[in-house]
Amino acid sequence: MPELETLPEVKAALPPDEPEFQQKEMLLNIGPAHPAMHGIIRIQTKLEGELVVESDVEIGYLHRAFEKSCEESTWNQAIIYTDRLNYVSAPINNIGYCLAVEKLLGIELPPRGQYIRTLLCEIARISDHLTCVGASAMELGGFTVFLYMIKGREYLWELIEEYCGARVTTMTSRVGGMPYDLPEGWLDKCTWVVKEIREILNECDILLTNNRIFVERMENIGVMSAERAIAWGWTGPCLRGSGVAYDVRKDFPYLVYDQLDWEVPIGRRGDNLDRYLVRMEEMEQSCRIIEQCVAKIPGGPVNCDNKKVVLPDKKDTYGNIEGLMNHFKLIMYGHGIRVPEGEVYFPVEGGNGELGYYIVSHPDEHSKDGCNDRAWRVRCRPPCLPMVAGLHEMINNYMIADIVPTFGSVNMIGGELDR
Amino acid sequence: MSKFPEHIAIEKANPTAVLDWHERFGDRTLIVEAKQIVEVVRTLKDAFGYDMLVDLTCVDYLPRRPRFEMVYHFLNVESKARLRVKAQLEESHARVASLMEFYPIADWFEREVWDLFGIKFEGHTNLKRIMLYEEFEGHPLRKDYPKTKRQPLMGPQN
Amino acid sequence: MSELIQSPTMDMTRSLSSNVMTTRFDKLLGWARKYSLFQYPFVTACCGMEFMSTACSHYDLDRFGAAFPRFSPRQADVIWVVGTISHKIAPVLKTIYEQMADPKWVVSFGACASCGGPYDNYATVQGIDTIIPVDVYIAGCPPRPEAVLDGLLKLQELIQNQKHEWK
């Protein structure tokens, strides 16, 4: 950058003893309530002209005490708080949490339950990626793409709504099972939705991938090398965009992912464009997973056969005394699901990367059997915190306008960032 | 059940570092001396390629002693090996060495633990609150902090 | 417009009555204001997803004359407080509210903004009405898009019927 020099006219106008008028750096504060910051986050930047030379990211504006709340609610009650972590793909959070508790209990769902979970996870993943890509395209001026993608997300959410009755905060899962079996005709609708999504992806691909404005603002902007990405603890589409093929679904398979045929896309350069392309391809892969699940889903029960964990059928609760007592035992304060002492870490692949739950069960002073009906500690390993922590490396030494696409490609979700 | 290779290597370098180990639920876990965490992590990173610090957190086991337990999860991205390392801390000496020099991400994770649990990290260059605001007193995830004790910056107390 | 038309005065000529209508200036102002709401979405959390859905083509907030988001509080008429307000962000919300020019309205979107919702803990403000005045509350966690549209209609009704300062 050339040195800024005071013009001779200005110099002449200055009083002789005034120090030379030189202004090189400027501080600019972006956020916390800024339209391009999805959610609330604050970036303080030091600019030289339009170049960002230094930046500092501040988070915590949406801290809602997720971990404390989970400690004070029973195992099943805590699921509502997991909904609100990554609110664009709530089913993944629910299911990840339930899988972790189930690991602690040593139980596993029957195949139909596992297939339903896989289906819901993939639906949620597509909706997450659609929102991310759509929003960042909108910020670059592609409003049409945003409208198309939200239309696609609407179809997916209607599907989820048909299953569980809610659109965003879904509560799709319980410890030891699923709350409902699939409604009639749901699978057919699923196939139709996948077809629609493919069409939308196609359209958006045409609109964006060869669009010169879009590509030039994305390519070679916000570059992150693979080593640095690993050092910063990145996972998910952002890490894969940097060329590391790490996907929890492939490397630590859970549910039925190892029985299905799908691939992990990776990028090469680690720039915004690669992250965008990885997300687009992942949606296609998720469509494939959904199609295979629809074709392969077996019949049978959706809950595991363990009366100490799973609520009895309503028919039994109202119909006979054993069912009623079973229901009461699981619902009553101080009884509930008794989870033995222990600790587990269970990672699943969330929309933004590895979503891990570290759950500790530890008897409190009232416990007589060494078990507890609520968690001692629920720690959520937030997938997007590492990306935001490393954000300054991606925006320093780029133009100020590049913050917008770079930040969009990180897909920060306030709920899981600040918990 | 036999000792993991990591365990053997750490023991060779620092005979007193590892206190205990287990493999419950398939999660390989080492419990190490808190004062030697830096040496342990150096061995893990250099000799075993644990290049990602997946998670760093703390658990408060009030009224047990020692009260706090630091929990680190490591991942080797190449070989997909996972390892959990735990270190116990007394309340009177709630401080542990920072891992910032090995993993940059430890910066934010440690700030979070400082904010919510009040564990001090020695060698951390920027240890300030991350989730809450500077005016906040106390550390809310400690078991003796009441869940609804509010400290608003403005507006009524409750 | 029919609600604005009052019966013409008796001695008006026929041609005049078909070209002129009388109404209170206040009402006219209310009518104009309610259909040109510039909104400032103060989006913090999950409710924002439903706000997005409502604003997009499926539910289309545009139909009600309120589709124009202005991301500068100084140009906005109505601030939607969408999502959880923590104690850390509360001063920011207050500042933004104070920056808005009169006349201004506040919509509290969702359970969290209205009363703290599921978060009764050390970090969350128990309802934004402890900080700024609120005109319309929309219930739900998050409210369905239909509920949002209903809330908007309620706000428009309120604007139509309120007294307007115009001097």
Ligand code: SF4
């Ligand atoms: S009301 Fe519910 S959906 Fe809305 S911000 Fe609060 S928790 Fe999220």
